[in-house]
Amino acid sequence: MNERHVDLEILRYDPETDEEPAFQTYRVPCQEDWVVLDAVNYVKDVLDRTLSYRWSCHMAVCGSCGMMINGEPMLSCKAFVRDMPDRIRIEPLANFPIERDLVVVTDDFMDKLASVKPYLIPREEKAIEDGAHVQTPAQLKKFKQYTLCINCTLCYAACPQYAHDQNFTGPAALALAHRYNLDSQDVGRGAREDVVASNAGIWECSFVGACSDVCPHEVDPAGAIQQTKIASTVDYFMGLLTPERDR
Amino acid sequence: MSRRPYRRAVSTTSWWLARPRYIRYMAREVSCVFIGAYTAVVVVGLVRLSDGAAAWGAFLESLQAPVSVAFHLLALAFALYHTVTWFNVTPKAMPVQFGEAQLPGGVIIGAHYTGWALVSALVLFLAGV
Amino acid sequence: MARSNKPIVWSLFAAGGTVAAFITPVMILVTGLAVAVGLLPAEALAYDRMLALVQNPLGKGLVFLAVFLPAWHAAHRLRITAHDFGIRADVAVMAVCYGLAALASVIAAFALFRV
Amino acid sequence: MEFVQYHPTGLPGTGILITEGSRGEGGILVNKDGYRYLQDYGLGPPDPWPRNKAMELGPRDRLSQAFWHENQKGRTIDTPHGDVVHLDLRHLGEKRIDECLPMIRDLATSYVGVDPVHAPIPVRPVVHYTMGGIDTDIDAKTRIEGLFAAGECACVSINGANRLGSNSLTELLVFGARAGLGAARLAEAEVSHADEAAIREQAAAGDRVGRLFRNTGGGESVAGLRREMNATMESGAGIYRTEESLSRSCAVMNDIRRRYADVVLEDKSNVYNTDLIQALELDAMIDIAGAVIVSALARRESRGAHQRLDHERRDDEAYLKHSLAHYVAGEDPTIDYRDVVITRSEPGERVYGGAHK
Incomplete structure (x- = not known):
């Protein structure tokens, strides 16, 4: 097999x-x-x-x-050396504090993720004896794309709004909130709305779209956020029309 | 343990020069300056129109000035960029699903371009083309 | 966290962006370029025709929307863009941007009312 | 610990798994002559459609074993990353592949440069899952007070000598939850388990880390020892084992254990020191490899994922038992046994294919 010498410039x-650094x-x-x-593993094992x-x-x-590879956030296991120039610049994911070398501190992301209640909030608990929760393929299709998120945080590294304001809930967390909001088994939208529809939530997004570009699983957080903006706007005006409604 | 997480500085003014995607985004955002300025021109025109025929004539004459033509050319370029970027993201913002099938994004985008062509043709027709 | 009031300005932004996407290019083409450089006959923007347009109630309404919505669209986007260029005085920026859009809307309404 | 599952369809080189789903949709396995060889190993008849428990949908261990035999017969395909057979999905067509197996198309195209719409995917058995693990009860409690274990590291015995795909979900979701709840209950009970023995053990563990930091001699590398361990475990304790192959690997592993004392840390940092983590992981893996070999040597029968060429029959009389390996510092582990609790499913003859029906 052909061998090719590549210079890795790694931020230490x-x-x-x-x-x-x-x-x-x-x-x-x-x-x-x-x-x-593989190239980074070679450095670790041999050099x-x-x-x-x-x-x-x-x-x-x-x-x-996830790493910044020639300035782009990528999964290093899915970034092929054959597609790269002879000098490859490797940095830790942008917009996160560097713990050590290519390791970043993701505590902030974990907190954001938890803040949107990323779990099913059912209308009522159902006993196992009462049988399965039924969901049609059409109902699944509505949110399936947003279940593919692997929490790699590439979208946070790509997002300039998160770079400038760390209060921003950010792409992956908002996409996951959208995923549960769209789930036919879930009634938690109201509970998520205080975080999602705050100034630091969807409204901090200016639809740069870089998050969706770098997503390794085509989750499209940018689209999810736009859809949430529309839904929340409808909510807002409905709330004004019927102020007594329980929001 | 002596943790000392290092936070890299991000420029608040020139960050968008870092990647082509950001530059395209800023070009899209800057289109608002031209759409806003052109809207101001329309408002001036309305005022001149309400001032009477002479004022309107003078306004039309001022539009022929090279600087005005240059401005409108630039404004047209940015307005077109706004249109393209606006239409191309419509499937993301407003996906359409029938049962298990998702309407292809190209159809939603295509419908917008078709509508755009019709509206533009109508305006041009009314303008006497 | 409190729910945001952004839906008010954002809905105007979204509606304005859609209107601008559909009509602004062709409007620029007609009013700013085609007649000015002679691609369209001067009669296209003749005083009588324009006056008829803005005196017709439907025309009046359409012209107002064609000013009002793109103005608010541009104002809201300009506010965000100022932030993107590093201007952090959001309250001042907001006052200027939305103020200009309000001013343009009022003047347009006044002119349309007068004709 | 002697039961290690091989997944029959991994990509050569990386070991990336090509899901069973691709065979569930109707993918077929063929050797270098384009022949569906599984029919030669009691899995036939070779129907053109997928049938549960037959041909390509036979169990993982049988499929991996069939590959081994094909390889012995010289009917596999030689590649730079080892011998392979072909997983052919072409007859499913592009639309079906994109609808049902989009990730498989992506993985195969990216990692081996093969688009399954147009060419068969090269695959080979890859080490996948250890059925054994830390002995826990149904509440995920281990024999060490206060220590809970769940997931692949644990053995709550929902798997026997073999394992069904996706059982790991149960291990994680059900027993992960039970472990968490159990640990929380224990913490709330405010009982202190810090007796003197426990404190001594903690000091010893701390000393182990300290010794790695202080070590200056030798110059053995973690990566080098790990590679040697992988090689000897694959060749001696892989899909098929014999007394001879296991003894050979046992000797190699004892040598690796001895050389491990000469591992030197290059990284002396106290922050996110992965050199240290890898050294500690290797230490633990050497213990586990020892447990696999010694329990496999002691089990003179063939059962599930443990196949002995020198003891091909299953022997319920002697070995319907769990092997328990006990750690002895610096030596091979000692093995004893516990009876298997049989509930609803009696052990029976494993018959596959559709011919018997």
């Missing part, structure tokens, strides 16, 4: 020794079918054991190996 940062370059012999993660980064499944389902 060890809080115990470094004032600020700096690039370090590694020359890596790459196989033709390698992804960037420099001190490099820190996250990865797990190597097949684009676990969402842990």
